[in-house]
Amino acid sequence: MVEWRQISKRKKTGGINNAVNAKTKSLSNKGGTFVKTTVNDVEKRFQERTIGGNKKVKLSQTNIALISIAGKSKKVKILDVLENEANKHFVRQKVITKGCIIKVDIDGKEEKAKVTSRPGQFGQVSAILVK
Numbered sequence: 484m485v486e487w488r489q490i491s492k493r494k495k496t497g498g499i500n501n502a503v504n505a506k507t508k509s510l511s512n513k514g515g516t517f518v519k520t521t522v523n524d525v526e527k528r529f530q531e532r533t534i535g536g537n538k539k540v541k542l543s544q545t546n547i548a549l550i551s552i553a554g555k556s557k558k559v560k561i562l563d564v565l566e567n568e569a570n571k572h573f574v575r576q577k578v579i580t581k582g583c584i585i586k587v588d589i590d591g592k593e594e595k596a597k598v599t600s601r602p603g604q605f606g607q608v609s610a611i612l613v614k
Contacts, residue, residue: 540606
C-alpha cells in the first residue's frame with residue numbers, strides 16, 4: 484500500500500494551482516512505502532533502494548521480537564497484537580508498528596511488551612516489557 488499525498492491541483496477559489504507542477508510523485512513518496520509488518524509463522528524481509536543508492540531492510544512478516552530485560556536482550560515469540568494507537572484496524576489485522584502493545588511468550592509466561600523500533604523501517608521488532 485503506497486500512501487501518496489500531494490497538493491491539490493485547484494486553489495480554494497477554483498483557480499489552477501501552478502505550484503503543483505514543481506511537486507512530482509517521486510517527491511511526495513520521499514519517505515518510502517508503508518510496510519504492514521504482520522504476525523506470522525514465517526519471517527519475511529526485503530530490501531528497498533533508498534536515496535543515494537543505499538539499501539534499507541524492511542520486515543513484512545515476523546513471529547520473533549527482541550525484548551530488553553534488565554539490560555540484556557532476549558529473543559521471544561510474538562503471540563498476538565493487543566493494542567495499536569496508530570490505527571484501530573491494525574489490531575484485527577495483527578499489524579505491528581512502533582508503540583503498539585504485543586503479547587509475547589517469555590519462558591512459558593505470557594507478558595505484555597511495547598514495541599520501541601519501527602519494524603517496517605528497521606527490519607526487526609524491538610520491545611520492552613510493560614508492567
